[in-house]
Amino acid sequence: MGTWRDMTKEELEKQYAPSRWSHRMDKEVVIEAHVRAVTEGTRRAQATMQTLLHVPYGGNDGEKLDIYLPTDPSGAFPLVLYIHGGYWQFLSKEVSGFIAPPLVTQGIAVVAVGYDVAPKGHLDVMVAQVRRSVAFIVQQYSKISGVYLCGHSAGAHLAAMVLSTDWEEYGVTPDIKALLLPCRSDCSAVTLSLPREVAWRNSPILGVTAATPARKACEVLIAVAQHDSPEFHRQSQEYFQALRSAGWRVSLLDIADTDHFDVIEKLSQGGYILTQVILNMISRA
Template sequence: MGRWQDMTQEELEKQYAPSRWSHRMDKEAVIEAHVREVTEAFPLVLYIHGGYWQFLSKEVSGFIAPPLVTQGIAVAAVGYDVAPKGKGFQKWDQHLLSLALWPLSLCALCLGHMDVMVAQVRRSVAFIVQQYSKTSGVYLCGHSAGAHLAAMVLSTDWEEYGVTPDIKGAFLVSGVYDLEPITHTSVNNLLHVSQSDCSAVTLSLPREVARRNSPVLCMTAATPARKACEVLIAVAQHDSPEFHRQSQEYFQALRSAGWSVSLLDIADTDHFDVIEKLSQGGYILTQVILNMISRA
């Protein structure tokens, strides 16, 4: 081929018109097909991690992505400030630790951090749907504490956030839907604080905070839009009887409120591998998620 300076105007136009060179279809059709392909809406799964509101992170949540992404589903992990960071403090004040009444001050700092976590997750959902308007629907997936937070998302008054997310489904796995029993366990007690390590600080969740952040107690009646959202409540066969009870009661509460909801007891799993196995394409819960999304 000669230099471009030696080409006629017609030849130059042809050389710089990529659509003329497609082997698959004519020049008009290939452009239309390309626009359709790159702008086509896609389903989006938002994964909310567990860890009893105290550990794990979005950075370790990518394990669920491979079997979903291979089916054309986008996956995003949602983070939140686990306790005790939820109230905005990341390092303990040395002066505070020296005070005789420091436990009272710490309790004051801890009050409401569950509210913060819930608000953070709600804001994340609002932000994502504003940034990615081309989704064909949003699906929530949460495990344990993450299932609790996903359930709280379902009860959100979205007018406060200026958006109406098209949440078409929620997969709530081995969740806690009534927080009050947690307030009577060691999960909630302030066990240990040191100047060098605050990782053992637990929830310090007051009863009133627990109640207003319990999905089973802040049930929202199913509007027409919410009726279009399918909710799957899954529980591991070897979860404790309390986890089974809570899953059953939240299932009944949603159904009574008019939601489209189902309950799945997953055989031969415990509280941990029930979610770990989502990395496997052939796992029953993976298949249930894929089937629900494909029906939408």
């Protein structure tokens, strides 16, 4: 299979429709089940965890964070910042706290990032908002022992864009120790009907630069679901190769028996492989 540029519109729509590749459920049912799973998981987390909800990091209505704090937040603690997916068009921080329980119980703070999805949010705006959320949280909590970015699908794209941030513009230097990118999607002019130049300047693979000594300290894990589209597998492999060629510490993990949706839903489980990867990354830091 060639790149998305070689596909017909129908082929491209199929490749970019992850619900059509699920091995578990019908394409409509799997989306409904995903929304239900992350919503119920977030409700459970908020009912049992110490939280700070709707914390503004900017002036727009969508620029808010939900913070899940460890039992004793007075000392230093690592922080996992989660950026939701939804094709840059739906879902929200309000259904993004489901990953918190197995991490918070290990003394790790979790922050769910809100951003303005399309059509309200332009892709440039989304990228800038996520960058500002990182700058805000490290300024808010001076005792953070390291930031770990986790983004799913479109959220993984936004997390990857953080790697190319010029932090001098924000007046901070976040100690980003790792990125976990399950089912990373790249933007395309077809996906959001974007002008080509907008899609290109917001494409992480086009922004890959040589890893500096400081950047080599940041570990990148690209995870892909077994039952995701060949195009998503190709994008993940291509991004992995680009980072590795540029000298980054990067690995690629194919998660068996998962699709685009349960690969992230299972982060609510302490024994899940990606949950254990996050915990291992933090313990090694």
